[in-house]
Amino acid sequence: MLAPHIKKKVDELWNRFWAAGLTNPLVAVEQITYLLFLKRLEDIDLKRQQRGFPSIYAGYESCKWSYIRQEKTNPSHLIDVVFPWLRELDKHFSSASADGTELASLNNRMTDAYFQLDPNKGKVLSDAIDAIDQLFARAGEGSAAQDIMGDTFEYLLSEMATAGKNGQFRTPRHLIRFMVELLDPEPGQRVIDPAAGTGGFLFSTQQYLMRKYSAQDNLVLEWDGTPHRTDGAAATPEQYTAIHNGANFVGLDNDRTMARIGWMNLVLHDVTDPHLLQGDSLSKREGKDQLKQLLESESYDFVLANPPFTGTVDSGDLEPDSLLFPRVGGGGKKKDDSITNKSELLFLWLMLDLLRVGGRCAVIIPEGVLFGNTDAHARLRRELLTEHVVEGVISLPGGVFQPYTGVKTSILIFRKETRRDDKQALNGAVAPRTEHIWFYEVEEDGYSKDAKRNPRPGQQNDLWDALEKFKAWLAHGREGAKVNEKTLLQPSYWPERWRQALLRDTAEELTPAGTAFAASPDTSMWDGQVWGIHELFPELPARPSDAETYVISSAQTALGELIVKRLAPLVGAAYQRDGNRSEEQTTKDWDKAIKTFEADFKRTAKECESFFEKEDSPALVIWKDLVKSQKVDFEMTQRALGHFHNGATYSINPSPVIPAFQPAQQLPDEAWRTGLFAIAREIAKLDGFDVTLRSLAIDQLTELKAAKHWVVPVRAWARNDEWQSEGGQFIGSHDADGLVRPAYVQAMLADGLYDDKGALKDGLLEPDCIEAREWNLSAGQYKPFDFTQLKSDKSVAELIGTLKTTEQDIIQGLDKLLAMVEGRE
Template sequence: MNTTNLKGVIDSLVDVFWAGGINNSYTIIEEISQLWIFRLIARKDNPQGEFHQDYLINIPAQDLWYYLKEFIELNKLDQEPIENEKALKEVLLVLNNAVRSLKNIYPEFRVEYMKDISFTVTNPRVIVKAHKIVDDFFQEHELTLMGELYGELLKTITTIGQWGQYVTPKHVIQPIVEMLAPRSEETVLDPACGSGGFLLETYNYLKGKEGSVNVNLYGADFDPTMARLAVYNLIFHDISNFSITHADSLAEGTITKNYDVIMVNPPFSIRYTDYLTNLIGGNSVRTTDQLFIELSIALLKELGRAAIIVPEGILFGNKSEFRRRLIGDYRIEGIVSLPQGIFKPFTLVKTSILFLSKWQNVRHQLATPCVWFYEISQESSTATGEGSFTDLLLRWKSRQRDWERWQQLSEQGTEKPQESFQPPKQWPFKKFFFVNHEELENNNFNLSMSHYKNVEEEIVAHVTPKELILTIQELDQEIQKNLQELNELLEDSKWQENKKEDQHEQMNQEKEEKTTVSEPENLDQIEAMDLYEGPLEIPQQFHKLFEKFSFPQQKLLETFYYENRPLAGHEATKLIQDTLKAHGYSKKFSVQEGKKSIEFFEVFGMLEREQAEMMEFPRLPEQEGTKNILNFEAKTTIERWQVPEDFKRRGR
């Protein structure tokens, strides 16, 4: 069916819930999912005979849909204005009674996180309208469309979940499944399964390839809502051979068995402080990026294979020992660099797909003789991130042959030792290349494709002396232009007067503050920043980029260097306010602008993120007649950023 028509139905359903005062995407999808279940299992033949209203109180789940339809029509609940308010309220009572009987039909509804499901909508008019939309649609279309329709429903999620989870796009999942190529009889796990996208595509892949599917699908998710969405997603696609667990995959005793294939897109850069499963070993504070890689390796069978979507930061920086162990003890099959923003609007963090296999007990001289890098460029994607992965799949299947060709060309072109990485002169491809074990070791086991790609571009971009002179002249003209603008600004009397007034005000303020017992917080850092005039010690390839930053952005980045500690976005932005004022900068630089700038720095590896635990909300004692607002116990975390040690080292 036309996707536009499916989207139209979903938009109508979602609009009903929004009009009813429900604007949380996850809540809306859960309510619609529960309603669809009753339509999926509905039977027209009534074993109790003719319709009678008392039967609705304890109606079996299979009979609910058509009985509810008759009840709505009999009481004219589908006509405005609705006068029978009593009958309207009974709709929710009937639905919630029927939900509890779903466990008699689906074993998946007997698990703990599915036992307490109910309709949380307090406005029964919403359910009545949604029931009609769904009923009208499936009177004209087959129930087999329900899976496809549910896929469109999941696309309405536009916000990241409480634990950093989001729905991984189908066009990213499909090539990963094809590259790992799961087979019948194998066990497949997603330890952070979300809505079950990897498990669903595994089923579709095997069904399309082999006709029949005999594979064991396993998923786990820390968020009970996402675990429920995964169950609904697989049920609506007519899949029964699966097991979804609501659990923290990283915790002790959660997952114990080994699997043939593991695919996961874990939450990024979250500090994990709970006691880890002994499969990983140790319980030091580390980010989920590293922990899910270690967990995947631990859960793989010998010769098992895994694909893990990771933020770029884990592939370089100060985790060289971790990467050395990965490369030395296991086989890195390949790294696919994804385009910036492929997971927007959920995150703009640059990501890659890490493919590895477990060769630990199979003795080889080198577990990873080379790493295959492939880039999905921004140009090959549409505005939504969807692009052709055909070439990726072809190159993946031919990578052993390409590696042999790479070695042959390397041997032909080795006239003298190279100081840094570069591809063989006759290598015809730009999208992918290989880096051997020796090169990896020489580069601190850096697994970021951009690290080698930048070097390659600098080497192969041959420039004639005449072109070089023209480039220098253009740069000189640009510098002279900037100097002229700066001089004009300095000569502006109004600007000078404002600056003197600000300085005078600042001096008065400092005199007043000196008379008090305590000094302003962070005064030393602010004064140090005002005295600083030179460029930051950042890597050379970032100098031009730094010059393009606005004045507040430059000062913001400097703050992280001088503080030399993790800073929250609002904290760093506030630290530079006095500095901007002292320099005569009159425009407002908001916390929101600061946060966006920090995320931009993070994209280029200038900053790295951490999530720190800040406080805990206590459970307040219940008082009669008093509404308990803080009626839950929960830990609150805050995101902070700091300059990576590796980035500092490269700038010295």
């Protein structure tokens, strides 16, 4: 939940590196990542020393971030001093002194780290260091700091355009969170992403576990499911340790730079000793002990991934294990070759191999995997359905990965049921382990479907509906799928205004919030976390518009009364004329007095602006508008004169007859300033940024015209009323309830479902079941046709007439096209 001004700083940081010539987005992010790591490293070292461990800066004090700041206009210091030290960082501490923290998993990650900024770009480096300091200057301590640093780095990654080949890009975080919830992991269970990229699936799993074991009355969800205030308070000490143990969150990426960025992402999200390494998950493992260990067969509880969509792999580089990647077989020259070199298929076989029996996988795949007709496509789907359990296929709307790719995708969820050494021959003799598949068609995911993918908070989001219905399907099967079949399930949404509650920055300077509220005893517990303004100031309503109405209304009244009190003696003096003052002189004195007052008012009001954020401050806009609206007009003058006469109201005219009296005492300067400051502080309570939140529970039910999910059998036997069992005990393949007879199934399997060429025999299975359609898993193939949608005001005769007209138009068009082809037109 980042404030707009923080996002603006990240954008500026990105643009500065881009303008300095680092136009490759991956390189630019890497350079920024190095700077973030150097800043984080000094904090890590300080905590290590507090626990009795030696400093990693011994003899290299000039490599500290605090020293780098002093040399911020000198890129050569980083290039010639800091980075040579960073490349050998592993040598500066023993394994015993790694302390089990982030440093334990450095694993030579920095041996090829180089700072690539032009040495002549000192101003760019200076701006970058200042920006990083400003970004985290108000991060506070503990989990609050961790949240802000992690969220800031995630936003930086979100700004990174496509980087590299083979479909390498950032998976939208709302889809990642959705997939993690589909699997619902527990602390201590191991998860791997074999194509990890920036580590989104891994840190989101840890984030989900923290959310799951947090105090529910403290937890807050943004409209897209992003959790906040995840304290882990409901976890046991063992569970809490497991949630932060990097050994439970394993990732590999073939790109060393991407792996380094991903590792840093996990570090910033409070994962201890992250196991995200550079390595090719599909390649040969001989001589690569670490890679071999991480990719050990059947050693993970979950796989979460979005592997490359369109890549191919050199068959000679593939791991030769035939139980991992099936071979062509037969007697030809290529019998020992892998059945495919398509990366999207190879990754799926790898995921099956990595899972323990009972382990589950949620993976984003291109639609072609679900219906491709190559031998490899069909064999993979057949293995998934017969040897394992495909729990669901969730069709995503086109464009969810825009602007990076327009490839149509789905989420495939499956559970491993057969050990790698126990695979059966795929001959149809045994019933598929997957009996039915649950399909869901997502039409709205909370973002626009164009290339901009603008967020649409508070509007329909099918992901929430899909999640609830998938849980019902897993728990209760086909009966569960019927519950709420034509009901859209959604959470409640509402707006709030939030702000980062911190009184002083890291330099102990007062923040705008500190300037306004540090003297209040109620702010002593502010610690840098992001809070709703209604939580900081309980008198305020939660809805921003209501809070503004409440504060502005009272502030307008208070400011008007304060100005009237300040004006009263001036008005009285101006309208008490004696024989020595002409009307003209009185008017001049009045104009002068008012100008003096207005100048003083504007000057004091300007001082009050120190209470407001400098950028993206809604409260400052309100304050300026309020000040601007205060005009010394007829009405205010009349009120001031009334106050002057102790409450009496007088009509002011050019030549009033005013009796002599003792003028009211002028409002003292200090009381005037104090009053104005107090009103400004009230307005400053409105500072912050607006967010849309959602309820933890699904509590909004809306009727649907057509179901968004459906269940399809994998193997369904066609009805054969002429069949008789041996001895004539049973007649017909199905009983009176429409259920297929076990004796019929046994007899058909004995004869064989498939012929010698592996083709399904005609007439045995229902044509609409999945096995009869060559194991096709495309959701659209099985979507029920909803006849209730066929509504028309036209009669049948009119509809037939329309069809005939359309037919004639088509024939005429074809005749014209034929004439053009034959040269007659």
